[in-house]
Each structure stands twice: as structure tokens, then as C-alpha cells.
Amino acid sequence: MSVLEQLNRGSIYLICGLIVAFIAVVCVVFMIRAWRAGKALGMDTTRMKRAVTASATFSVLPSVAILLGVLALSGSLGVPWPWLRLSVIGALHYETQVASAAAEQMGISLSPGQMTVAAFPSIALLMSICIMWGMILSALFNRRYLNRLQKSGDTETRKGGGFGDRAMTAMFIGMVSAYIGSYVGDFISGNGRFTFSGTWTPLAVVAAAALAMAVFTYFSEKKGKEWLDNFSIAGSMLIGMLVAVLIGH
């Protein structure tokens, strides 16, 4: 039996599948509780349904990209382990890096044919402990941290206004700016400072998706097509990704 055949054994699928199923149940429980709390608060169910529909459509394309991450890692780590890692806790952009760093530390690489049965459990454990701190911090400090923020937010609100919403918008603007700035920097100086020879595809994708979003917003706000809001992010992403395909060929 080859290494990959061993890593794809039914019993390993079962171990990983049970954990994925547990997390799925947790999601359903949180969802039902939030829905009930919303109703108890007197929230309009149409708004809650809208949040659910928009989040579902939003998540399809990134999920397909995550599936590709599973495929990419399956050549060296088998299918069940990357499936588990990327279904829960793992992040597409971290997982591959951690996996290759972990493999390197074990004296092998993630290239096909390099993995050994003896190294796999150590690599899997290292992947687990490298990306578990968010969950630990959340379990230990979530309540205290949010209470503290809530108290300072209440003080601000009493003083007049409340800065919380603006702070979240500003944080998001900062986050998006960091990523777009990195695409610009990569294009201008990616292959040497001011050589303008780096890849420009991400910039074109950003521009196309932003333009598509502007069109969706126009129809939603000016033409009364508010239903488009539920699909505007997914639609804009699709157009941006289509532009990437066109540039690639």
C-alpha cells in the first residue's frame, strides 16, 4: 500500500468526517440560537433571512477556492486531512504555508512522493498547534475583551454619538487598503524596486470587481433593484475572476 493510499484510508476519512460533522452541528446550533434571539429581540425575520441568503451566496466562490486548496494539499497529505483542516479552523492562505514549513522541519518536502507515513502524524500535529491560538484566545478572553469594548463604547455613546461603527468601517478600509497596496507594490517592485514588471493581474481583478460592484450598486440604489444586493458581492467576484481568466489567456 502506497503512502497516499494509507493516508486516504476509510478510517482516516471517518476520524476527519466525525470532526467536520461535529463542527457542522455547532454551526447549526449557533444559527438556531441566533435566529431565536433575533426573534425575541423583535427583529424582522425578512432581514435575518436576507443576512442568511446573502452570506450563503457570498461564501460559494471562496469555498470553491478553498476546495482547490484541499486538492493542492491532497497530493502529499492525502484527502481527509486537508479536507478537515480547510473545512474547519484552517485558512486557505495559512494552511499551505504551515504544511510546507512543518514538512520542511521534518526533513521532507510537500512534493509528491516525499511524504512518509512516519512523518505524517508529526506534520499533522504541527499544523494543528500552529493554527489553534485564535481559538484558545477566543475561549479565554472573548468575553472579557468584548465587555471592555462594550463599556468604552457605552461611555462614548453617552458622550454623544458612538464611534464603534465608524471604527469598524475604518478598520475594514485599512484591511482592504493593505491588500490593494500589496498588489500595487508587487506590480511596481515585485521583481526589483520600480521595475514595473511584477504581475498586474490582481490589480486588474480588483478594478473589475470594484467596477462590477459599482454597477450592481447603481441598479440597487437608483433603479430600485434591491434584491441585487444579495448577489452583488458574489457577482462582482465572478466578474473579477473572469477577468483573471481572460488575462491568463
Next chain:
Amino acid sequence: MENGKSYEAYLKSTHRLGRIVSVVSLVLLVGAPFAIGAVLGTQPDLGAVARSFLSVGLVWTVSSVVEFLVYTPMLGAGGSYLAFITGNLINMKVPCAMNAKELVNAKSGTAENEVIATLSIATSALVTIVVLAAGVALLVPLQPVLQNPVLAPAYANVVPALFGAMAYKYYRKDPKLAMIPLAAMMILFTLVPSLTSSTSFMIIPSGALAIGLSWLKYRRETKGAAGK
């Protein structure tokens, strides 16, 4: 008042449940390599794992602290417990929750925002679980489509596509404010291109700059309103 009390109770039980499921998930995820090791007939080399963690793991530990501090206020209690368990925060959960919040016009730090963020992240995580489960089940027939070289650039650019759409949505709220962190990041990444490998860390100075500018504007406006 009644609503306030029941919401307090909901929040309290959410924290309790969140802590329990975080600990259980942690045990399951750390325990899985040992269970798989038992199937394979070999166990993790704990000494090697500890040494490797010291050399490669600390980077991600710092990153986790940053993620916890930045994303928890955005996602609320239920949303952040779920998001840290289900992962893929920057490329999916955080933008997804922010989008849902915008669509239903929920204000940060409110009970409504707590409910909407939890619904959004739970839905998003379930969609990923279903897509991945279906993808794994149909791996053989789907492989030629997913690994088609024609589609490769599309999948490689999911994050730029996401941030392009989100940029329009957020920049138009305050274009003047947005231009400053954007210009600062463009200059910084151009002058120090090696920073592109640490983009997730650069969210901190960029976000701090945007929040600082927003705070100054807010103070100016509230002082102006108080003066009238």
C-alpha cells in the same frame, strides 16, 4: 427591558457555549493526529514537533493574537467563537459578516449586529463544509474541471476579487479617509516589496491609521455639533 434581559441571558449562554465548543474542538483537532497515528501505526514525534513549533509556529501565534484583537469586535461574541473554530477569516468570514451587517443596516456593538454576525458566519461555515464535502465526494469527476489550467487564474485571484468588490463598498462611505491608508500602503509596499509576504500583519498599521483618521474626524464633528 424584557428584551434587554433576555438578550443578556442569550449573550451569557453564548459565551458559555462558545468556550465549551472551542475547548472540545481544540481537543478534537489536536487529538486527530494521534488518532490518525494509531491507524497508521506510528505516533507524532513530540520532541521534533516542539522544536519545529519554536522555529516556525511562533509566527502564526503572533498572527493569531492580531486576528483575535482585530476581528473579535467586528464579529461579536457568537460570530467570533464560530469564526475562530471554522477558520478562513480574512478571505471569507470577516467580509461575509460585514456584508450581511451592511445589507440589513445593523450597527456595530448592538444586539442586532450580534445576531446578524452569528447567522452570517454560521451560514458561511456551513456552505464551506457542504461545498468541501461535496467536492471531496466528487473529487474524481471534478478534478479535471477544478484543475483546468484555463480556470487556474480565476481561483488564484479570489481574494483580489473579493477585496475589489469590498473596496468599492467601503471606500465610497468615506473616499477622502480611504485615500490616505491606501496611498500609505501603496508607497510602503512599493518601497519595501518584501512586505508583501506579511500583508496580514500590515493590516494593523493600515487599520490603525484609518481608525486614527476616523477618530479625528469624529471628534471634530462631535465638537462642532456640541458648539452649535
